[in-house]
Amino acid sequence: MTALLNENFIPVQVNIEEAAKLADEFQAIWTPNLNVIDGRLKRVYQVEGWLPPSEFVAMLGVGRGQYFLRGKKYAEAATLFKAVFEQSPRSQFAPEAVYYRGVSRYLSSHKVDELKEDWIMLQRFYPQSAWSLRANIL
């Protein structure tokens, strides 16, 4: 977890009470409050609340995937999302990763079959997930 964070992100930690203006800017009202910020200083991912280490690692994978997805680097995003559900299939972040892998692949290729492939897998392996519900349109 430590190496993943140090190598792939610039980690910044601020006290919410001492950095009230920044907290207001990001509408941070609860801690822990974890945010992934892109080069335009836009938040691309946010999670509130404590996570055990294994979930934290999966969350970092999804957050990094969102960084590339929102930056329109779809192939990199798809690879990162795939790694999350392959390495952490039981994580609560796995269904979200499958959902957005489909989105990344579709936005890259505009082939609906690629979206369907992931979203069908989502409904098969994570039928109770809120992400499965969102993919129920196909």
Added chain:
Amino acid sequence: MTETKINWMNDYEEGCGRAREEKKPLFLDFFKDG
């Protein structure tokens, strides 16, 4: 075994500069004492 620590920065602006330089996402963690 060497124990590694997260290289936390405490200055948001400085972190933004480094994130731009290194083309990496910034991971911003708001915390509260106690």
